[in-house]
Amino acid sequence: MEELGIVSYGSHIPRYRIKAEVIAAVWGKDGAAISRGLGIFEKSVPSIDQDTATISVEALRAALKRCTTLNPTEIGAIYVGSESHPYAVKPTGTIVGEAIGATPDLMVADYEFACKAGTAAIQTCIGFVKAGMIKYGVAIGADTSQAAPGDALEYSASAGGAAFIIGKNNVIATINHTLSYTTDTPDFWRRAEMKYPSHGGRFTGQPAYFKHITNCATKLMEKAGSKPQDYTYAIFHQPNGKFPVNVAKKLGFTIDQVKQGLMVPYIGNTYSGASMIGLASVLDVAKPGDRIFMTSYGSGAGSDGFDITVTDTITKLARENAPTIAQLVADKEYVDYGQYTKMTNLLFWE
Amino acid sequence: MKEGVARFWRQIPERYNFMANKCESCDRVYFPPRESCPYCRRKSIGKMKKTKLSGKGEVVTYTIVHIGPEGFEEQTPYPIAIIKLDEGPYITAQIVDCPFDQIKIGMKVESTFRKIQQDGHTGAIYYGYKFKQRK
Numbered sequence: 001m002e003e004l005g006i007v008s009y010g011s012h013i014p015r016y017r018i019k020a021e022v023i024a025a026v027w028g029k030d031g032a033a034i035s036r037g038l039g040i041f042e043k044s045v046p047s048i049d050q051d052t053a054t055i056s057v058e059a060l061r062a063a064l065k066r067c068t069t070l071n072p073t074e075i076g077a078i079y080v081g082s083e084s085h086p087y088a089v090k091p092t093g094t095i096v097g098e099a100i101g102a103t104p105d106l107m108v109a110d111y112e113f114a115c116k117a118g119t120a121a122i123q124t125c126i127g128f129v130k131a132g133m134i135k136y137g138v139a140i141g142a143d144t145s146q147a148a149p150g151d152a153l154e155y156s157a158s159a160g161g162a163a164f165i166i167g168k169n170n171v172i173a174t175i176n177h178t179l180s181y182t183t184d185t186p187d188f189w190r191r192a193e194m195k196y197p198s199h200g201g202r203f204t205g206q207p208a209y210f211k212h213i214t215n216c217a218t219k220l221m222e223k224a225g226s227k228p229q230d231y232t233y234a235i236f237h238q239p240n241g242k243f244p245v246n247v248a249k250k251l252g253f254t255i256d257q258v259k260q261g262l263m264v265p266y267i268g269n270t271y272s273g274a275s276m277i278g279l280a281s282v283l284d285v286a287k288p289g290d291r292i293f294m295t296s297y298g299s300g301a302g303s304d305g306f307d308i309t310v311t312d313t314i315t316k317l318a319r320e321n322a323p324t325i326a327q328l329v330a331d332k333e334y335v336d337y338g339q340y341t342k343m344t345n346l347l348f349w350e
Numbered sequence: 351m352k353e354g355v356a357r358f359w360r361q362i363p364e365r366y367n368f369m370a371n372k373c374e375s376c377d378r379v380y381f382p383p384r385e386s387c388p389y390c391r392r393k394s395i396g397k398m399k400k401t402k403l404s405g406k407g408e409v410v411t412y413t414i415v416h417i418g419p420e421g422f423e424e425q426t427p428y429p430i431a432i433i434k435l436d437e438g439p440y441i442t443a444q445i446v447d448c449p450f451d452q453i454k455i456g457m458k459v460e461s462t463f464r465k466i467q468q469d470g471h472t473g474a475i476y477y478g479y480k481f482k483q484r485k
Binding site for chain 1: 362366367424425446447449462463464465466475477480
């Protein structure tokens with residue numbers, strides 16, 4: 001089998017946090033009950049000078065620190081998936097490309113597919129690398145997601161991102177198979193020029209998240225000829241702490257397979273970054289031979305599935321050159337709701 | 351605030367990647383880069399070589415800004431420091447992600463990529479370096 005897959009990876013999570021109970025207190029709700037219900041205790045908050053572009057740059061620089069032999073000019077494509085690109089018109093990817101020194105011989109585009117735009121970018125890079133059109137491609141999933149004050153999303157919408165360098169040389173994790181399951185399902189959206197998204201409440205569950213992930217995962221295992229027990233780790237999109245655990249159980253995975261990639265209880269839902277940060281957390285501890293199952297989900301709706309095998313080369317990657325997800329999660333400072341409103345521009349300063 | 355898109359665009363190599371230059375006659379490093387070395391003068395003509403700095407350095411001195419200039423009002427209070435880069439040049443930059451009582455003269459710092467300012471809600475966003483404590 002041709003070795004094609006992940007060459008390096010890096011992540012960035014802003015260090016500010018707000019506890020679910022602090023948000024709940026503002027709206028007269030029971031914070032402990034909300035945390036129990038959602039499986040989220042706190043979420044990351046971007047500082048006032050952080051956005052999807054800065055998070056993407058920091059994540060990709062972390063990936064490059066780990067892979068010291070890779071010259072950024074060898075990167076032929078950068079795709080940034082996000083639903084919070086800083087500009088409506090003007091790519092985030094050009095900022096990222098310039099900041100790592102990969103311009104100007106570079107293909108760039110910004111992707112949007114709710115929470116799975118980053119994994120869609122991985123698939124694009126696989127295609128270009130497999131076709132021999134580029135040596136390395138970069139896929140980034142990053143967000144500073146928005147939530148209207150008082151909305152249920154306010155407890156989960158957070159900030160963070162991860163970057164993956166895809167190539168054929170020095171592959172630390174082979175991507176054996178990938179496929180997608182896509183339908184037109186309006187469970188969550190944000191209309192043009194609107195500041196906050198809208199969603200279908202309970203409709204985001206069974207006909208949306210669960211249907212797409214279940215079908216995508218099942219078809220992927222059929223294609224790979226595998227079963228849940230064949231995998232060391234499993235990562236599912238994590239809009240809250242409950243959905244990924246429930247869908248994992250439904251598919252036949254155990255909590256032990258899921259927990260290393262389940263970051264949402266401590267950082268919230270980083271949207272396009274969510275499943276990719278989960279994958280980064282798994283790669284932080286993965287050993288040669290470990291097999292990884294990942295299924296993302298993006299509202300609107302679709303799922304991307306990946307069957308991945310960790311190679312011996314992971315032991316040669318300088319993983320210690322950049323912080324692990326566990327270190328990024330632990331490095332935190334709490335803010336109150338007033339600071340949160342300023343940092344996330346809820347006050348809409350003119 | 352209107353800093354000017356073209357002016358900012360010209361400074362992208364310095365602001366994003368610490369692109370400096372070095373006089374090959376006396377080995378002094380200049381950031382931002384200079385056309386010629388003021389010490390070697392005409393001896394430096396044609397000998398100013400581009401070089402990328404590490405973005406690492408240490409705090410020489412700092413202060414906390416409570417009344418920010420236009421475009422920085424939302425960020426107050428914020429620390430701003432004079433930083434001596436490892437390669438020699440001194441620069442002024444904001445310190446982020448560090449409680450004020452932990453900032454010390456001599457503290458080792460490294461650069462981080464952040465939004466510096468923007469031309470209101472409709473204008474361009476300007477990115478560049480700030481510094482955080484090196485761990």
